[in-house]
Amino acid sequence: METLQPASITIEEFNVISDIFSQAITGELIGMSNFASLVETIDDPHEKMEAVEHANSERSHAEGFMAYAKKKNLKININLHSPYWGNVRKQFLSYAIKKDFIACLIIQEVILESFAVSMYTDVANALGGEAGRLFHNIADEEKEHLEHSSDILRAELNKDPKAFIKKFEEIHFNCMTILAEFTATTDLRGHCGVCNGDCMKGALHHIGLDVTVMRGNALALYASALDNIGIPGEKSIIWIARLPA
Amino acid sequence: MDCQAPSLDFAIIGHQENWQHITALINDIRTPRLEKLPVEKIKSIFSFIPPRDVFKINAKSKTGAEANGVYIETFIDPDMLDAQYIRTNISKVMNAVAFAKKLGAKVVTMGGFTSILLEGNFDSFSPGPSKFTTGNTLTAAFIVKGVEKAITQYGINLQESNILIVGATGDIGMACTNYFKGKTKKMLLCARNKNRLQKFALELIKDNILVNYSIVLDELIPEADIIICVASSTNIQMANCKKNVLICDAGYPKNLETTIDNPAAVHLFHGGMGQVLNGYSINPDYSKSMYHYEAPYISHGCALEAIVLALENKFETYSTGRGNITNDKMEEIYDLSLKHGITVAPFYNTKGLW
Ligand SMILES: NC(=O)c1ccc[n+]([C@@H]2O[C@H](COP(=O)([O-])OP(=O)(O)OC[C@H]3O[C@@H](n4cnc5c(N)ncnc54)[C@H](OP(=O)(O)O)[C@@H]3O)[C@@H](O)[C@H]2O)c1
Numbered sequence: 001m002e003t004l005q006p007a008s009i010t011i012e013e014f015n016v017i018s019d020i021f022s023q024a025i026t027g028e029l030i031g032m033s034n035f036a037s038l039v040e041t042i043d044d045p046h047e048k049m050e051a052v053e054h055a056n057s058e059r060s061h062a063e064g065f066m067a068y069a070k071k072k073n074l075k076i077n078i079n080l081h082s083p084y085w086g087n088v089r090k091q092f093l094s095y096a097i098k099k100d101f102i103a104c105l106i107i108q109e110v111i112l113e114s115f116a117v118s119m120y121t122d123v124a125n126a127l128g129g130e131a132g133r134l135f136h137n138i139a140d141e142e143k144e145h146l147e148h149s150s151d152i153l154r155a156e157l158n159k160d161p162k163a164f165i166k167k168f169e170e171i172h173f174n175c176m177t178i179l180a181e182f183t184a185t186t187d188l189r190g191h192c193g194v195c196n197g198d199c200m201k202g203a204l205h206h207i208g209l210d211v212t213v214m215r216g217n218a219l220a221l222y223a224s225a226l227d228n229i230g231i232p233g234e235k236s237i238i239w240i241a242r243l244p245a
Numbered sequence: 246m247d248c249q250a251p252s253l254d255f256a257i258i259g260h261q262e263n264w265q266h267i268t269a270l271i272n273d274i275r276t277p278r279l280e281k282l283p284v285e286k287i288k289s290i291f292s293f294i295p296p297r298d299v300f301k302i303n304a305k306s307k308t309g310a311e312a313n314g315v316y317i318e319t320f321i322d323p324d325m326l327d328a329q330y331i332r333t334n335i336s337k338v339m340n341a342v343a344f345a346k347k348l349g350a351k352v353v354t355m356g357g358f359t360s361i362l363l364e365g366n367f368d369s370f371s372p373g374p375s376k377f378t379t380g381n382t383l384t385a386a387f388i389v390k391g392v393e394k395a396i397t398q399y400g401i402n403l404q405e406s407n408i409l410i411v412g413a414t415g416d417i418g419m420a421c422t423n424y425f426k427g428k429t430k431k432m433l434l435c436a437r438n439k440n441r442l443q444k445f446a447l448e449l450i451k452d453n454i455l456v457n458y459s460i461v462l463d464e465l466i467p468e469a470d471i472i473i474c475v476a477s478s479t480n481i482q483m484a485n486c487k488k489n490v491l492i493c494d495a496g497y498p499k500n501l502e503t504t505i506d507n508p509a510a511v512h513l514f515h516g517g518m519g520q521v522l523n524g525y526s527i528n529p530d531y532s533k534s535m536y537h538y539e540a541p542y543i544s545h546g547c548a549l550e551a552i553v554l555a556l557e558n559k560f561e562t563y564s565t566g567r568g569n570i571t572n573d574k575m576e577e578i579y580d581l582s583l584k585h586g587i588t589v590a591p592f593y594n595t596k597g598l599w
Contacts, residue, residue: 212289215289216293219293219294233298234299237294238274238529241275242275245286
């Protein structure tokens, strides 16, 4: 087994990389579970098959991260019921139960994928090498999910703008609030339940990252995704400004 | 309806002057129900936000016409306006331009720092139906008409006065110089780039205009009876001014008052500003945090240029490049603005109305 040796990286780097992989694997497994639940909400057989395919793609991302973590003997902690990830999943399920396909799409493919694409890209650039390539490749695939959903959601907006924006706003505050708290400089709701020791956010500088920049980039991508769907700027600025910071 | 109206007469692209204004605006958007965010937290997010329309504007003409537009915020960090951040800022302005085009704004003004893009040789403005303007022609017109009004008020004789233009080689500075040349005793010109300044001054001298020029402001100030400051710089020091000198601070941000050694001895007003007599409204209404003037319906000349053009259905690239503002154009846009009840703003400075 290959191990990330303390000779090549410091213990602080090892710990923060382990926590990053733990978060990424947990996030992918949440995504997989969400897409699997989404299958139930869809009547169209082609869309149904596509949701299964997406669940499988999230599974393969989780596997990819797990394989790398195993190879490098990283300290991995997976916790699907951790406060933040568990709450995101609960939010998703509350809409899945109602067979609300559009709401599920907004949570999984706009909100979560915006954060995944942006944060994976930042991590990829910081880590470089094999780990960097892995994060880059997965970010590229997640980007496709984001783009795919924009087309569907744009059409939905055009059908009934007022109702669509009202619904999106509700979902935004239910879900983005959790992610905003999760990515604040300090955990606004206590320990995330995934990191091995203390919150990794304070240790990101060991690999040249900064949680403020990562969060800013993620919010920027989310804001652009909202623009792409056609949410008016005067709405999206209110949504973003009213998040916890 | 919540969605963008399909027809948008105008858009104003801009940026905030300082973090104090930004903090007030963001906390206004958050509403009093949510805890107030301190400036440090706002700083950690604000400049990441991509440009977007923040509120709608409806302006009313005295002719009964109305124009509908939006304000597009660039989210430029006000502490990062220096040359070293030019790439980041230009990319933000380009994104704002793309946003204005996407919204289908018929005429778009580039306020404050953002006009740099139209003054340079950037070709991000065509193709497409949106027309872009720096708004500098109406700004320059409000500056010169404002100065004329103020000298009447103070009984200053223009022909016996020396006018100092700080930022004389800039787009607005050249327009003001060309307007006042031949009407004053002497023109005093200042800018930092000696070659450009010399070239411009020599053109005036060739026309038999009495000119003194220098890259050292201190050499010109003691001679000046009237000073128009249109330098795109935040650190202009005004020392040794003549007693009762008239100063029009039209730069951005307007902070000359803090650098004058004896502010009580000068008459300073914030120039380049106009007032919409029939009013304008913004929606959502952030005026509580965004409106900083002592009189109603005041706005920057550059923003008002887009509104005047929209009210006139004159959707064209009115002000572009550097040094293209003619006296005829200034008179034309000023007359159009008066036609719609948009006049030089009442005189004010940080202490309030004169
Ligand atoms: N009130 C309004 O509505 C309104 C509207 C538009 C613009 N503005 C403001 O008006 C100002 C001028 O705009 P513009 O478009 O004419 O800008 P511009 O074309 O960039 O011209 C700026 C001028 O200032 C000079 N300058 C810069 N720093 C200086 C310094 N420290 N000392 C002396 N001269 C200096 C420049 O020459 P050198 O580089 O050679 O020094 C140049 O002559 C800006 O501050 C702008 O934000 C106000």
